[in-house]
Amino acid sequence: DTADKRIALSNNYAGNSWRQAMLNSWGKNADQAVKDGVVAAGDAFTTAENQATEQAAQIQNLILQGYDAIVINAASPTALNGAVKEACDAGIVVVSFDGVVTEPCAWRIAVNFKKMGEIQVDYLSGRLPDGGDLLEIRGLAGVFVDDEIHSGIEAGVANHDKFKIAGSVHGEWTQTVAQKAVAGILPSMPEIVAVVTQGGDGYGAAQAFAAAGRPTPIIIMGNRHDELTWWKEQKDANGYETMSVSIAPGVSTLAFWVAQQILDGQDVPKDLIVPFLQIDQADLEDGLANTEPGGVSNVEYSLDDAKAYLESVN
Amino acid sequence: MNGLRFFASARFWRGALPALSLTFVLVGVFWLQPRAMSYFGLNLLFNLAVPIALATIAQMFVIAVNDLDLSIGSFVSLVACIGATWLRDTPLLGIAALLGCVAVYAALGALIYIRQLPSIVVTLGMSFVWSGCAVLLLPTPGGSAPDWIRTLVSYKPSYVPMPLLAAVALGLVVHFGLMRTSWGVLMRGVGGNEKAITRAGWSVLKLKMVMYALTAVFGILAGLTLVGLATSADANIALRYTLLSIAGVILGGGEFVGGRISPVGAVLGAMTLTLTASFLSFLRISPDWQIGAQGAVLIIVLALRAIVNRLEARR
Amino acid sequence: MTTETASPLISLGGIQKVFGAVQALSGVDLQIHAGECLGLVGHNGAGKSTLMNILAGTLEASEGSLTIAGTGLGKGYLVQDAGRLGVRCVFQELSLCPNLTVAENTRIIHPVLKGFGWRKRAGLLIMKQLDQVFPGHGVSASDVIGDLSISKRQMVEIARAFTVTDTDIRLVILDEPTSSLDSRVADQLLNYVNQVTGQGVSVILISHLLGEILQVSDRIAVMKDGRVVACRNAADFDRVSLVEAMGSTVVAGAAPRRGEENSATIGEERIHMRPSGQPDDQSIRAQAGEVVGFAGLAGQGQTEALLSVFEGHGVLPSGARGAGCCFIAGDRQVDGVLPLWSIRKNIGISSLGRMRSGMLIQSERELELAEAWKERIGIRAPDVEAPILSLSGGNQQKVLFARALGSAAEIVLMDDPMRGVDVGTKNEVYTIIRQEASQGRTFLWYTTEMEELDYCDRVYVFRDGIVSETLTGSDITEENVLQASFKQVSGAA
């Protein structure tokens, strides 16, 4: 029974639509859980800047406030370890997701980022039997997610050696930055057959190609509404085909329930993998319909979904 | 007579303001969260303030000579990366790298002085250089702090929590070195009136190099403490220290030009900033406004200063 | 005291100094003997400060030789050498660090003040010296320089130059040391100069107050356009011959105060202000066409009173017509000069509104204004596009005059504005002030120079921030002013 247990979310960044959707899912779900009397509290805390040091301080404050569980979307997989360890030592359950932490005492709900990279090249190799030059849009240098997805893409290219990465820029998961970086490198690029991405940057890349007056390659899309809409427009206009890989922001609700289950005394393995969200050509219309305009396509978990999921991994 | 008393008290208030601000926020925190009023609580509240205070002191040395270091955040991040890799695996290489950093800083001071460059551009450029080095050293977050650093930062003395001891020691040591010794006078003099120092026959070049080197030394201390607390590093771990450290110096009563700085104030300023963030998480505001509330609390703390100042002026 | 036969302590030969296109010094020969006070006079921009900077090692001569105490010092003579040889200099512009205390500023020129207890030693050293030179100075060793008034700062800097630790001092250069001191404090300094020269220390005194020079100098050197044009025993000069040697014309000494017969020029009242805390019913009034003086010891609230008028306190609606007030700073570094700008822009800043056509400032109008005033007030510069910092101190001050007088303001506030202005120019400026007043401008003039009160129609003597006495017409005498300067005003009055 967890009716008197309090769960906190420590979030390091709120500055993009994915994070907004993530907080939104958390909020709806936690409010409902409190109302239903499943837990006593499910408060969300966000730091002002995307900085590990600030988040570490925040976690320490949550410890002081006596929460029973802290769910973390971490700014860094390692830099919070000190604070996480302190939380564990204080008897608090720590569950990390999306941005996971390496501290062994915490649970991890990880996305297989590496797979997310690999699968893009796998898809392309099906579409483009002759291979060709790829442009890679990376995230933020020195950040775990960026490195993971990138290594997946590299592995994919190694598997399919007809592809070559002709150029690579850092889009920092920000559309405007991605657009600028791609625009700057395009003049020097040979013909690009496809763009491999990390999410949140596909639309910016499409705009950069259009602005440069170059033919639009296959751009792997993320889960933002603008990306899906653009894809749909192209599809309707000229039968454009691509795919979308992303993480559903609703994974925060899964993390919530995992924390609740652990508090409830359930035996949960430390390392959990969630599937990433994939939208194929055929599902595009459905995917778009499920995404609110301007938002992010999403999957949320209820307590039962979460139980079923834990069942399946055990 | 009257005039003397006025100046004495104006100076008193100028000095007391940072302490007042800190007290104000601390009272707020204790009121919201009585649990914080304990050995354990104070430890948690303040241990991450120690590296920030060190970085603030580092920034203060540069501000004391009328310059600004926009690279301190990336520099501290780089030090953390060195600390979690070379310093642990190949200590000699690590120490050499850190010494090299000090030398680079001193050289920057020399370059800025000799060519009369705007420090802000040079250090802006250097922030990219430090970040680049950090990314090369640690392309993905990780590494692990040497055990001796971890032991050092997690030491728990009896009665008074370590972070408080560290803050007091830091404030006093730097205050003594910069405000009380005869060499500190020269260094602050460079900020006050560079020409006066030159005319008295001192080498402003050397003094600036020393100040920049000291910035590096305290930046290194900040980075090592930080990596000790975090246990491992990340190339972007302390980017925010650049702004925090500047804000800390100013909150502590320092001024951008004129060599008017206060080491004790700077430490208090850094602690106030850290505490401000904590205060908020105790308030439980809606996530939309949590970021904004941080601005609001800063404004309130600073408004308090304005009120005290004004009362003082009216007297 | 001066023995022509003894070999001189310091000997300068053929010193030249060139700044870009400006030949600041063109071959100066000068000797200074041990234990003498050498007066150095000359018009603004004559090269006095430049020469002293060379002697102090802060500037390098382009040409020439320098011998100190028998040691020939060629190229590469540095400040450190000057210090070692016992040469000290009080520069024309403040050379203290405003962020440091009096004791700390003393440490800066004394490398031996270090180690345990240095602070106390430095404090004692400077306080002893201050007590000696300026008894009753009211400064304490722990005062921060920036909190002190400009006259106290000047006192500290002067006293500091006379402090001795490990090396004896041979020569102290005082470059316009009395410019911000009132006459009482200036006298203290002059007495002290007499005293130390008696003990064998040489002093070079630069001043535009010829009375001072004649009073204390053993010999006087006159500079003009980068050359020493005369150098004789002080006894051979009097005021008139000195002014002539400087190349200015002597003006008649008649008091230029507006006589009763001209009272018709006085216009409507423009200022009516009571200093805060004034216990009796005296108040400061000024009418159109009047020159009103503020007197008293330095730092008794005169500047503050001017500033409060500047901010609009006590300015009647009639005064705010036109462009209101303008302010001529005495502390030019802090209150006046815009250091990155040319002379033209420094003059134009207070008249921008009048130089527009449409939205845009017409540079040629500004140029006209600047050139007209450069001519009228005699600013020595190659042209008005020269950076203001390339001017000599006195010439910078003239720029500030030009700025204010060239503006449309009806009320001109002057904060002891003649600091560092040479005799010739002063007389011209006095004339300009009277002219402008007769055309209806109002002047509020704080001055530390007694003679300047002769130009005022009414004088308010300040003490402790309030008016202790109002003097008019023939009551404005040195005696009355001095008496009022020390008068305690009681609330009962």
Added chain:
Amino acid sequence: MRSIETFMRHHPWSWSFVAAFLTWAATAAYISGTGGLALASTALSFSTFFVMVGIGQMFVITLGPGNVDLSIPSTITLSAVVSMMVMDGSNAMIVPGFLAAILVGTLVGLFNYGLIRVLSIPPIIATMSSSFLVQSSAIALGRGVKIKPPAALEWVATAKLTGVPVLSLGVIALAVCMAILLNRTVYGRSVTAFGQNTRAAGLAGVPIERIRYLTYSLSAVLAAICGVFLAGFSGGSSLNMGEEYLLASIAVVVIGGSSIAGGNSNVPGIFGSALFLFLLVAMLNTFGAAAGLRLILTGLIIVGVVTFAGGRAENR
């Protein structure tokens, strides 16, 4: 040769153009065909946004040490969010949307000024604090939902005339106006006087407080306008669209040769350094430098350019 050298010494902004040109030439030499022209056109396009905010930041920085506007990024974001909400994709609402954005800018400017004036908060902390509030407002209002810009706005923001971006023509016109504002108007003179010695400027009759207010407002309004165009350019607003402008707005000002000590500023330099910064990243991307190396080179090149250009050996 000599005259070129003297020219550059007297016009510190010229260095940034030389640097931009050299980077462009190095990249153009590396790529074949008309790539160089395309690159130049792209650089013009993207630098317009830097120039817009850079000019505002320049006026603020000219006010002297300690003056800097850290609220530019969040103002960009909030104004983009507000204007996209007002326009709601309709061409007819473009003008009201712009007015709303300008209102946002005006309010942010007023707020910043109020903090500095009424509460005497040092500008750097005042604008940092207000940026948090502004960012929160953007979050609360927009919730990260992206609204598409009206077609006409999108067209204006992205159209090119024979390779020259229309928007960049507008920004060149803006820069010319701002240069005139700085050099030839009472306001501009007052700003530069303020930055050299605030006290002296005040005593010379410069209305200090009005100048400070106008300057912080100008910066905020320019940031707000930039936000609208940026949203038009990149298909709508997003919460992090302003982030990169924090350092960039300062960098373009100081690399452009304006003196951070205040009092000495120039507009053309902002244009040059905006081009330079874009081209530098493009060049390093083109050469395929890895992230770490790219950062190091970026930094070293910036330091190198100022050492070359900004330096003046101390004359004893």
